[in-house]
Amino acid sequence: MTGLTQQLIDLFAALLLLLAFAMLAQRRILSLIHLYTLQGAVLVAAAAVMGYATRQPHLYVSAGVTLALKVFLIPSLLHRVINRLNVRWDLEMLINVPTTLIAGIVLVIFAFYLAAPIAGLAASIARGTLGIALACILLSFMMMITRSKAVPQVIGFLAMENGLFFAATAATYGMPMVVELGIALDVLVGILILGVFMFQIREQFDSLDIRHLEKLKDD
Amino acid sequence: MSSAPQLVAVLALCAIWLAIGVAGLAALHRFHLVARVLFPAGGAVALAIVAAALPSVWGAPQSVVLPLGLPGLPFHFRLDGLSALFLLVLGGTSAGVSLFSAGYFRQSEGTAPGLLCLQYHVFLAAMALVLLADDAYAFMVMWETMALASFFLVISNHRIAEIRRAGYLYLLIAHIGALGILLCFGVLQANTGDYSFANMRAQHLSPFWASAAFLLALAGFGAKAGLVPLHVWLPEAHPAAPSPVSALMSGVMLKTAVYGFLRVAYDLLPVQFWWWGVLVLALGLASAVFGVVFAAVQSDMKRLLAWSSIENIGLIFAGIGLSILFAAYKMPAVAALALTAALYHVASHAFFKSLLFVATGAVLHATSQRSLGKLGGLLRVMPWVGWASLLGVLASAGLPPLGGFVSEWLLLQSFLFTPGLPNSFLNMLVPAVAAVIALVAALAGYTMVKFYGVIFLGQHREEKLAAARDAGSWERLGMAWLVAGCVVLGLFPAQFLDILAPVTQLLVGASLADASGGSNWLLVPVSVERASYGPLFFFAGVAASFGLAYFLVRRLYHGRLRRAAPWDCGFPWLTARMQDSAEGFGQPVRQIFEPLYRMRRELPTAFDARPRYAVEVGDHFWHWLYLPLARLVESAARAIGALQQGRIAIYLLYSFATLMALLLWVTR
Numbered sequence: 001m002t003g004l005t006q007q008l009i010d011l012f013a014a015l016l017l018l019l020a021f022a023m024l025a026q027r028r029i030l031s032l033i034h035l036y037t038l039q040g041a042v043l044v045a046a047a048a049v050m051g052y053a054t055r056q057p058h059l060y061v062s063a064g065v066t067l068a069l070k071v072f073l074i075p076s077l078l079h080r081v082i083n084r085l086n087v088r089w090d091l092e093m094l095i096n097v098p099t100t101l102i103a104g105i106v107l108v109i110f111a112f113y114l115a116a117p118i119a120g121l122a123a124s125i126a127r128g129t130l131g132i133a134l135a136c137i138l139l140s141f142m143m144m145i146t147r148s149k150a151v152p153q154v155i156g157f158l159a160m161e162n163g164l165f166f167a168a169t170a171a172t173y174g175m176p177m178v179v180e181l182g183i184a185l186d187v188l189v190g191i192l193i194l195g196v197f198m199f200q201i202r203e204q205f206d207s208l209d210i211r212h213l214e215k216l217k218d219d
Numbered sequence: 220m221s222s223a224p225q226l227v228a229v230l231a232l233c234a235i236w237l238a239i240g241v242a243g244l245a246a247l248h249r250f251h252l253v254a255r256v257l258f259p260a261g262g263a264v265a266l267a268i269v270a271a272a273l274p275s276v277w278g279a280p281q282s283v284v285l286p287l288g289l290p291g292l293p294f295h296f297r298l299d300g301l302s303a304l305f306l307l308v309l310g311g312t313s314a315g316v317s318l319f320s321a322g323y324f325r326q327s328e329g330t331a332p333g334l335l336c337l338q339y340h341v342f343l344a345a346m347a348l349v350l351l352a353d354d355a356y357a358f359m360v361m362w363e364t365m366a367l368a369s370f371f372l373v374i375s376n377h378r379i380a381e382i383r384r385a386g387y388l389y390l391l392i393a394h395i396g397a398l399g400i401l402l403c404f405g406v407l408q409a410n411t412g413d414y415s416f417a418n419m420r421a422q423h424l425s426p427f428w429a430s431a432a433f434l435l436a437l438a439g440f441g442a443k444a445g446l447v448p449l450h451v452w453l454p455e456a457h458p459a460a461p462s463p464v465s466a467l468m469s470g471v472m473l474k475t476a477v478y479g480f481l482r483v484a485y486d487l488l489p490v491q492f493w494w495w496g497v498l499v500l501a502l503g504l505a506s507a508v509f510g511v512v513f514a515a516v517q518s519d520m521k522r523l524l525a526w527s528s529i530e531n532i533g534l535i536f537a538g539i540g541l542s543i544l545f546a547a548y549k550m551p552a553v554a555a556l557a558l559t560a561a562l563y564h565v566a567s568h569a570f571f572k573s574l575l576f577v578a579t580g581a582v583l584h585a586t587s588q589r590s591l592g593k594l595g596g597l598l599r600v601m602p603w604v605g606w607a608s609l610l611g612v613l614a615s616a617g618l619p620p621l622g623g624f625v626s627e628w629l630l631l632q633s634f635l636f637t638p639g640l641p642n643s644f645l646n647m648l649v650p651a652v653a654a655v656i657a658l659v660a661a662l663a664g665y666t667m668v669k670f671y672g673v674i675f676l677g678q679h680r681e682e683k684l685a686a687a688r689d690a691g692s693w694e695r696l697g698m699a700w701l702v703a704g705c706v707v708l709g710l711f712p713a714q715f716l717d718i719l720a721p722v723t724q725l726l727v728g729a730s731l732a733d734a735s736g737g738s739n740w741l742l743v744p745v746s747v748e749r750a751s752y753g754p755l756f757f758f759a760g761v762a763a764s765f766g767l768a769y770f771l772v773r774r775l776y777h778g779r780l781r782r783a784a785p786w787d788c789g790f791p792w793l794t795a796r797m798q799d800s801a802e803g804f805g806q807p808v809r810q811i812f813e814p815l816y817r818m819r820r821e822l823p824t825a826f827d828a829r830p831r832y833a834v835e836v837g838d839h840f841w842h843w844l845y846l847p848l849a850r851l852v853e854s855a856a857r858a859i860g861a862l863q864q865g866r867i868a869i870y871l872l873y874s875f876a877t878l879m880a881l882l883l884w885v886t887r
Contacts, residue, residue: 094868110879114886141878145871153867214865 005053012046013129016166017108020139023159024104024146025097029087032155033078039162040070047169056173062180066165069184074158074191081195082151085202095146104139111135118171129170136163148211150198154191161187223281226298228271229306229351230283235264236344243336253332254321259693261340262317268347269310276303277721282353288360295415297353300722301486304562305350305478307718311704312470312569313343319577319697320463322690323584330375335461338375342368342467349475355404355414358479362400366393366443369472372464373456385455392442392452399439400479406432407487419487429488433495436483437502443476444532447506448840454513457525458589462580465521469528470573474565477535484543485726493642496544503540504655506533511662512812515669516805516836518591520579523670524572527615530663531568535561537656538630542727544645545636551729553636558723559716559731560629563708566715567614567622570704574611575670577701578604581694582674585687591673591801594684598675601689605675607698612671614705616664620758622708625742627660632750662808669804678795710754712742802834809836817842 019039026032044067051059093100108131115131137160144156161183168180205212239261246252275281280299287294298306320339324332345365352358370393374386406428407419424432442449457465484491510529517523538561545554579589581604588594598605614621634653640646679685690698708715720730742752787793809816817837823830864870 114882117886141871141875145868145875148868211866 005049008049009046009053009129012042012049013132013166013170015042016046016136016162017132017139020136020159020163021101021104023155024100024139024143027093027097029082029149029151029155032152033075033082036078036155036159036162037071037075039159040066040075043162043166044071046166050169050173054173058177059169059173061177062165062169065181065184069188070158070162073188077191077195078151078155081198085151085198087149087151093146094148100142100146104142107138107142108135111138130167133163133167133170136160136166139163148209150194150201154194154198157194158187158191223283223298225271225275225278225303226281226283226296226351229268229298229347230285230296232264232268232271233344233347236261236340236347239264240337240340240344243333243340245333247331247333250332253336254324255693257336258317258321258324258339261343262314262321262697265310265314265317265343267310269307269314272298272303272306272310273718276300276307276718288356292356294357294360295353295417296348296351296357297416298351300725301478301481302350304718304722305474305565306347308474308566308569309343309346309350309471311566312573312701313467315570315697315700315704316463316466316470316573316577317697318700319466319580319694322693322697323463323577323580324461325584330371330377335372335375338368338371339464339467342372342464342472346471346475350478353416355401355408355416355419359397359401359404362397362475362479365472365475366390366397369460369464369468373460373468375461375464376459382459385452385459389452389456392449396439396442396449396476399435399442401439403432403435403439403483406435407483416482416487420489423489426490426492429490430492430495433484433488436480437499440476440480440483441502441536444473444480444536445506445529446502446532446536447509447529448844450506450510450529451838451841451845453529454517454522454525454838457528457576458519458521462521462576462583465524466573466576466580469525469576470569473528473532474569477532477539477561477565480536481539481726484539485546491543491547493544493547493645496540496542496547497645499540499543500537500649500652501540503533503536503538504652504659506530507537507659508533508655509815511659511666512808512815513836513838514666515662515808516802516816518801518805519589520582520591520594520670520674521576521589523591523666524575524579527663527666528568528572530659531564531572534627534630534656534659535564535568537561537652538564538633541630541633541649544640545633546727548641550636550639551727553633553639554727555723555729555731556629556636557633558727559719560626560633562719562722563629563712563715564623564626567626567705567708570701570708571611571614571621571623574698574701574705575608575615577694577698578608578611581690581698582687585689586681586684588681588684591670593681594674595680595795595798596676596678596684597687600685600687601675603689603695603698607702608671608675610702610705612667614709616667617660618664619752620709620754620761622705625709625712625752625754627656628752631656665808669801672799673801673804677798680795680798710758712752712754716742809834815839 016039019035019042023032023035023039026035044063047059047063047066051057051063095103111134112131115134118130140156140160140163143159144153147153147156165180165183201212239257243253243257246257275298277300280297282295282297285294285296324335330338342365345361345368348361349358349365352361370386370390373389374382376382377386404414404419407422407424408414409419409422409424409428411418411422437446438449445453457469460468484495507530510526510531510533514523514526514530517526538557542554542557542561545551545557581601582594582597583589585601585604586594586597610621614623617623617627631653634649634656638646638650640649716731723730742754743750785793809818817839819835819837821831821833823832862873
């Protein structure tokens, strides 16, 4: 039983990492949203399995919240945004894809190096996956850096939050319920604000390219 | 609650002050209600505070906890002798100033009258609560309220750019000071997490941390009091504020800084070190000399008074420094003498400086002139203001039988005891310091002669001055109250020392009452053989000789009154501009102390068709300390501004790099 859950959790962790790399390499916004949805689904599954394995009912609750928020609500919001803004394509990246992927590999190694001493201290069954969670966070961060359009950056931000959630689940069976709900609400409010921003940027510059924002700097 | 009747009474009176302020807000533009009802009511509350605080000078400390403020962090209040003494000064001074304000504020000057009333009474209540606070939290809240209320009062004429600039400078230095005080409290609580003063008293700090707390307190309270080099806001803010506000700021608010300093140095810190005393003494003396030398060359009457406030604060701090020095060497009797001198000066300066500031307000309203070069001869058209200012000027110059003399005399007396110090180096140095005090007193007299002579004596320098009107009845009442304060402090020092005795007993464990041998009419600091001063006898002597001279002249000599034009040396066109001017009167001092000023002179040549003479006296501290500092901050800000690229990717990269560095650092 524990052997199987252990295997499942490792599998989901591996999937998360794979999805993070896929997002890093993906150029199309629509596919990016699909990948994000998929990542949310994997996260839900991982949380549910972990809740089942450790008999912690509150993990089911956070899995439920994640399902509602990250699999249904936020992706649908993102779909609406890109339909309204009519930006389904993202052709530009600041750094080309192979270089990004190599840098991503370096980041993963770094994350595992960082996680090794911390994982030794943790007592949870998923402690081996802490390195993966950290790698997901860093990869999402890098995705934010390497994109030049507003929508992919927002998705990078959201993916980073996914990584954080997974890290919390892996290390300590999730954060306290209050904190988790608070973060969920923050993400929701954050995406609303960013949505408004995207419309504003678009209205101002006729494009979602955030390089236009450089003009705002005063000399 | 009933165990602290006076404290509860004072707190209730502060609440009434706040209520009066709020009532002013409700009657925002109803000028007569605000001026004729609310301000006098505030004055009555001030008197009630005096009555409530007076018994607790001798009583045991009372304390009370009010469940205000943040949850789980109530305000502690405590009323002991030191607080009560400063409350007396606050109440006594502000009663007069409030009465004066009732007649002073005009309808269409800057802030609406109701708003002014709110700021004024919040200012008063915050000062009273600063004196009562018994934990760092309440103290800082009240301290900041006081600073902000006074800031808004200073910029009540905010349409003038110069006034806004003065207000900004004031706010800036007030916050630097508040930072020092906050850090000082942080050191004093010694990592216990309990910020009540009771806990701070119980801590035994190591000498290093005690000194750190002391230095922070000196910087923080020194900034508020106007000690050199943090004095620059004073000559800017005082002229900018409306006169009653300058009176309160100079007379009372500077004293709350003295109070806070005494509270930390004597009450909250368990020990005193001798070098603290030397440091405070040196800073006090530097402020006194610097202040008086600059006061002597000013040609704006309120700026002159502001510099003179710096001088007086310097004298007060010199007295405190001396008392710390003596207390550190376990000489409580002499420490009590020096402290008594300082506290006495606190009271007398509060009265005479408030009086002089409100008098300048009356002159300003009557003539709309602040520059000394355009005043003159006002005694004839404004006799009330003129005679009241004369008494204030005499007190300020430290002449007997008024209040200023007693404190300066006590201070000089305490310097005469320095040969008893066990440190030979100090033994040699401190008598020289006494000479400096004498110099300051003499220059203060010089300054006051200039102030009074140029404004009130001689001929009108402008035509329109002849039409100036004397102060109204409310203003006269306020000035009369302040004059009475100066006179009482001068004539009945022994009685006032009875009030000071329990305070010095509390702080240094001794008082002058032990030594004075019980005479009620003679002021004896240590023993009759050494020195004594009987102000009533002195006053009787002055009055008798004056009366005798008057009688002799009027009765036995010719007794006729003869008016004639003054001798004009044969020059036919004598004009008012030929009188000694403010600049001319200050010229010798400007010559002697030239290195202290940063002067810019504009001298006309012999061939100028329109000769013009201009002199600008600047402050070295401004150019040597503040401007370089400002430039440093500016260039640092520019260097940091280079980080601002404008590209989001770069900003994210900063965060990313920081995150990586921190992660590496924690797992190292």
